[in-house]
Amino acid sequence: MSVIQVQGLRSLKGEIKIQGSKNAVLPMMAAAVLHKGTTVIHNVPRIQDVFCMLGILEHIGCICCFDGHSLTIDARDLTQAEIPEEYIKSMRSSIMLSGPLLGRTGNAVTSFPGGCSIGERPIDLHLSAFRKLGAIIEEKGDKLIVSANRLIGSHIYFPFPSVGATENALMSAVYAQGITVIHGAAKEPEIITLCEFLNNMGADIHGTGTSVLTVTGVSELCDSEFTVAGDRIVAGTYLMAVMAAEGDIVIQGIQPGHLASAISLADRMGAELKRYESCLEVSMRGRPDCVDVITEPYPGFPTDLQSQLMAVMASAKGTGRIKETIFEGRFGTAKELHKLGADIIIEGKRADIRGLYPLKGNRVTATDLRGGAALVVAGLACEGVTEIHECHHIERGYEDICRDLSSLGAAIRGMQ
Structure with a gap:
């Protein structure tokens, strides 16, 4: 799958089982x-x-x-x-x-x-x-x-x-x-x-x-069997997706405690959340609020969700700031978000964001795994069609992002 098309402005609803980490x-x-x-x-x-x-x-x-x-x-x-x-x-x-x-x-x-x-x-x-x-x-x-x-x-x-x-x-x-x-x-x-x-x-x-x-x-190890837990970054991506698109979803097969910083942030931005032992209920009514956030090692807010958060804030209300402390090139996605009409100013390790809604569908290019997922999230908040190219990056970490979001009601499809 080299291209993903997203028809935006459709709310999400349903349940999604998260893949292994x-x-x-x-x-x-x-x-x-x-x-x-x-x-x-x-x-x-x-x-x-x-x-x-x-x-x-x-x-x-x-x-x-x-x-x-x-x-x-x-x-x-x-x-x-x-x-x-x-x-x-x-x-x-x-x-x-x-x-x-x-x-x-x-x-x-x-x-x-x-x-x-x-x-x-x-x-x-x-x-x-x-x-x-x-x-x-x-x-x-x-x-x-x-x-x-x-x-x-x-x-x-x-x-x-x-x-x-x-x-x-x-x-x-x-x-x-x-x-x-x-x-x-x-x-x-x-x-x-x-x-x-x-x-x-x-x-x-x-x-x-x-x-x-x-x-x-x-001196030696033994034969063993083990089951991998659900992927907290994929779960966090779909949390960001429903915040961008609005709606009500249930994220299954995760340990919400592993997403504590993202859940706390979503709460600050206006989402309603209910935690259970192995799932998370998320309801987003209206546009989320922009916030200030710093990426940090665990248990802080993960750098692997920073690009997706930027996409949400680009289509949110008010102004906010993201400070990236882990990877110096993580703001590369901002250049592509600009093509969708986002108002983002990058200064060193800081991104200042003024939310605008809706964003405008356009052709954009994924340059890394999480940045590609962020463009999909942004597409959900765009008027018209967003076409994302070089989507092989997304396949490095998501089994089938089109299948997953389609099951929640998104108008999304992959093409060769």
Whole structure:
């Protein structure tokens, strides 16, 4: 699907079941490499990033079976520890395989992932963690080689709670001799899930949900089975969608506590919300109010919902401000929102927004995953047709955004 068309100004109504979490399942798939046996993961979303990770796992010798939403990974016979550059270019998060490969084989060969459309995202914290465990880092041409005869537990200190670095530190420490203590660890729900997943395999990790994680090295893991939780960013996207379009929806298959900051923000903007154990009811009557918000590491407002929030505020009432503190390029979506008539002024890490409704349908281009989803959200608040191009970016993280929003009453379709 390369183009999405949205006919705006239709309210949403109905229930939607949220797919499994992309940001949880990718590190789980990587962690399966640690075990010389079989790992089964359920509720796996059928998205492009998952298929890309499957390709990498099969390339290094894993036998994978993806049946419906259940994935079986047999990692008994790894054939190599090198990830080809083309995989790293197509999915930057493939760097998370470095930790499991290092822990399992004592060697991981990748290349520097470089930047992307939302910022540089350097891997210095990942490499620092590997060094703390006794690994040697070498650069040979375009290749990055991480190796160790034996990993030894240590204290790892992160000056910033990087999710990716925390994941790599956790996975590389599972087989390290002795005790590893990770200070300043990220506390995102996906980190908690990874700890639970690894412990379910036989790892020994304590401090889950805190900024200090303690890993006692083990000598082997065991066959395991695990179910992925619903994707909080997809759920947050559909929360933003009903705020842009107005209406009443029920978001099923999530833990509302993981969306606390977004739910609080939606409440401030005028939405009516009811939380239950595994679902969220949202009612939006009339236009939302613009607010001031800052993106922050969890439990703060997630940068992965910032573009979608900008789309809502562009079609809201009043004025508001977004300060982006995580990724310096995340405001790229504003350029495309301008084509829809949005009044957004960018100054460094700050976006000042004056709401206008309705926006005007036009041709726009998705340049990244969440920015593409934001343009779909904006299209719901546009008069006329909004045509979004380069929608392969959206398919990296959403199984079928057209199917989901159509089920809620949106006039939306995908085209090749």
